[in-house]
Amino acid sequence: MHQIDPARLRQLIQEELPELIEIRRDLHQNPGLSYQETYASARVREELAKASVPFLGGLAKGPKSDVGTGVVAWLPGAAAAAVGLRADMDALPIREETGCAHASVVPGVMHACGHDGHTAILIGAAKVLARMAQGSTLPQPVRFIFQPAEEGGAGAARMIADGCLDVMPSSPRVGHMFGLHGWPSAPLGEILTCVGPITAATACFEVTVTGRGGHAAFPHFNQDPIVAASAIVGAVQSIVARNVDPIASGVISVTQFLAGDGAHNVIPSTATLRGTIRALDTGVMEVLKRRFTEVVSLSAGAYGCTTEATYEIEGLAEYPVTINSPEAVGALKAVLPKLHTSLQPVMGGEDFAFYSARVPSAFFVIGLRPPGRDSMPGLHHPQFDFNDDALGIGVEAFCRVALGMAGD
Ligand SMILES: [Zn+2]
Ligand SMILES: [Zn+2]
Known part of the structure; x- marks a missing residue:
């Protein structure tokens, strides 16, 4: 002393x-x-x-x-x-x-x-x-x-x-x-x-959902990325609930849903989701990120859309x-x-x-x-x-x- x-x-x-x-x-x-x-x-x-x-x-x-x-x-x-x-x-x-x-x-x-x-x-x-x-x-x-x-x-x-x-x-x-x-x-x-x-490990994500746009009156001719992205927002909520030990903790929040900027009767060809994934344990974080990518891709696939997901976003580093x-x-x-x-x-x-x-x-x-x-x-x-x-x-x-x- x-x-x-x-x-x-x-x-x-x-x-x-x-x-x-x-x-x-x-x-x-x-x-x-x-x-x-x-x-x-x-x-x-x-x-x-x-x-x-x-x-x-x-x-x-x-x-x-x-x-x-x-x-x-x-x-x-x-x-x-x-x-x-x-x-x-x-x-x-x-x-x-x-x-x-x-x-x-x-x-x-x-x-x-x-x-x-x-x-x-x-x-x-x-x-x-x-x-x-x-x-x-x-x-x-x-x-x-x-x-x-x-x-x-x-x-x-x-x-x-x-x-x-x-x-x-x-x-x-x-x-x-x-x-x-x-x-x-x-x-x-x-x-x-x-x-x-x-404090938590954090990663930001960006998901681009790609379908086929067209006239809103003829959805059967299109692959609607808004419907696919909506399904993704719902589906990823199951990851923390179903893939993580209930005693552990994690969070996945979608904070931005961007789609469509044309006429009100046009289905766009892409939609973008952004948000953050967090956990207090490195192993849980790995599970969340891996399952997120899988669930995003499989959910969109059910609607005939494809996805690209990335955690590499300029100016937003991943933190341990x-x-x-x-x-x-x-x-x-x-x-x-x-x-x-x-x-x-x-x-x-x-x-x-x-x-x-x-x-x-x-x-x-x-x-x-x-x-x-x-x-x-x-x-x-x-x-x-x-x-x-x-x-x-x-x-x-x-x-x-x-x-x-x-x-x-
Ligand atoms: Zn701050
Ligand atoms: Zn601060």
Whole structure:
């Protein structure tokens, strides 16, 4: 255990808070979609430089971007492996409806998932830990990972490919990873996690159903792809019910049904279905995807139509299950005694999964719901805004885990 008293840690956080709130709101006002987080990336590097924390930028270049927005920073420490802390920086293609003073100035783009809060929290942790490192050695080296493209672009996978977990010139490899997410349904002050799967494996699909179009008055001369696609929507619902162990879990949701744009009396020749498949177990995920392709093809065949199904969709990577290791959750519990470990896994996806597949990791959530309120707008809602009162809580959690410092 590190010999720094909790009061000193809280004091340092309090001193940083006003600026962190300003940073969080600045990031909120200037959001960037996946791999376009140039504003956030620049602000991260500016703040790290001000705090004299060494860093490397330009990581995790996106498929269409000129320069990577990912940033990795580090502080030295006594142990042989570093503790990794991660923040995601990207925003969503949503038109903001918060009406707040720091609302997005980028039309149609907003921080509706609170990644502005995550980024500010990790900046705060770097600043506080850098101050603690002055004149003393941190118990563990710390790696700060600011990644792009959590929302579908698998920025974490590109950060890992660019070496964010590996030995760096003045920092050892990352031994454990920790990441957090603001949680609107939990009250402010609560921190929750669980051992094992915490977020789902996800895959997006697109199915093109091809038949033969023609006049709606003569269906017997056509092969109607709308009727075939309708049968598919119904049939795939049986996969979770009939092909998956009832004790396990999975979900298949069709979210888009696109067909026909001609006259009202024309049967089109194709229909397109899009949606998502999710599971909390890799084996179940494989069953769902395999059966989905089979059921889609056989269902359409009954109506004389053919199908093409793909899980490879531009900008929407498949994510594995995020699995919290008992060891990493134990380390978290040791420094956060009030941590609840009874969080139910969610069917949402998180690209933190890529880190958890490489090193023992723990992903946890921090409550955002203000005291005295029953609810607040949820993640990805146009009225969602990260609760600034949670910034200090997140910074303290990250600092404690980096310091291996027990709570009080
Ligand atoms: Zn999100
Ligand atoms: Zn998110």
